Amino acid sequence: MENEPRIRQSLDAALWYLKQSAQLEAGARVAVGCSTSEVAGGVIGKNSVPELGRVIAEQILETCRRAELVPVFQCCEHLNRCLVIERSKALEDRLVLVRAVPQPKAGGSVPAAAWKLLKDPVLVLGASCDAGIDIGDTLIGMHIRPVAVPLRFPEVTKIGEAHLVMAYSRLPYVGGSRAVYE
Numbered sequence: 158m159e160n161e162p163r164i165r166q167s168l169d170a171a172l173w174y175l176k177q178s179a180q181l182e183a184g185a186r187v188a189v190g191c192s193t194s195e196v197a198g199g200v201i202g203k204n205s206v207p208e209l210g211r212v213i214a215e216q217i218l219e220t221c222r223r224a225e226l227v228p229v230f231q232c233c234e235h236l237n238r239c240l241v242i243e244r245s246k247a248l249e250d251r252l253v254l255v256r257a258v259p260q261p262k263a264g265g266s267v268p269a270a271a272w273k274l275l276k277d278p279v280l281v282l283g284a285s286c287d288a289g290i291d292i293g294d295t296l297i298g299m300h301i302r303p304v305a306v307p308l309r310f311p312e313v314t315k316i317g318e319a320h321l322v323m324a325y326s327r328l329p330y331v332g333g334s335r336a337v338y339e
Contacts, residue, residue, distance in 0.1 A: 160317060163317075164196070164209075164212060164216070164316055165216045167313045167315075167316050167321075168213065168216045168217060168220060168316060169216060169220045170310070171290060171313045171316070171321060171323065172187070172217070172221065172224060172226070173220070173224060174310045174312070174313075174323075175288055175290060175308065175310075175323045176224050176226060178325070179288050179306075179308065179325030181224075181288055183226075184225065184226075184227060185226050185227065185287040185288060186226075186227045186229050186250075186284060186285075186288075187221065187226050187227065187228055187229065187286060187287065187288050187289060187290060188229050188231055188240070188284065188288070188289035188290070188297045188301060189217055189228050189229065189230045189231060189267065189271075189289070189290055189297075190289065190290070190291045190292065190293075190295030190296065190297035191213055191265070191266075191291075191292040191293060191319070192265070192292065192293030192294070192295055192319060193205055193206040193207075193209040193210050193213070193265070193266040193267060193293075194206065194293070195292070195293030195294070195317075195320070196209055196213070196293060196316055196317035196318060196319040197209060197317060197318065198317070198318035201293055201294065201295070202233065205261040205262050205265065205266045206266055207261045207269065207270070209266060209317075210261065210265070210266025210267045210268075210269060210270040211270040211273075211274075213270070213292070213316075214230070214267050214271040214274055215270070215274065217230075217267075217271075217290075218274055227242070228242075228271070229246075229284050229286055230242070230267055230268040230271040231265075231295060231300060232259050232264040232265055232268045232280070233263075233264060233265045235262075235263045235264060236259060236263060236264045236268075236280070238296075238299065238300075239257065239264075239282055239283075240281050240282075240283065240300065241259060241268045241271045241272050241275070241278050241279075241280055242275075242278070242279060242281055242284070243275055243276065243277060243279075244277040244278070244279045247279050247281050250284065252281040252282070252284055253282040253283070254279050254280065254281055254282075255280050255281065255282050256280070258272060258280070259280065283299070283300060284300050285301075285302045286300050286301050286302065286326075287301075287302065287325065288301065288324060288325035288326065289324050289325075290321070290323045291321070291322050291323065291324070292316045292321055293316075293319035294319075294320055294322075297324070298324065301324055301325075301326050302326040303326065303329055304327050304328075304329050305324045305325070305326055306325055306326070306327055307323075307324050308322070308324055309322060309323070
């Protein structure tokens, strides 16, 4: 794959930028949505690329390991946007487990690859993540805690040919005009 080094470098830089900008602490959950069709220059949901899914999942897992973040891989709508995560993290968060194994054309190439790369993967119905990275407009917002704040990285606006946007959550402001905030 000719653009593999560029894709890996872009993912690494974007995840570090997200961690730094959002001030994510060790153990923070990061929703990962990715369309390999879009990364390869196609249309989301039309041309899944398993080899590219493996490259992306490997790099995300490696960067998240070094950054002490927990990646949570979003499946496509064919698996109701369920998420792939390590069993221990799912149990720690008391997430609802479901029975399915993601495939490149039913779940997505990145979650399918993550399933094979994780030690003890499970599929969960949903999660409440601290931040997220969306590669190819896969709509990860449903898995980010309120209040989601969009984040753009001027140095990396695309992964391959796919649009990149990230987000992180902040605490909600409550109490109205008389409230005092830190």
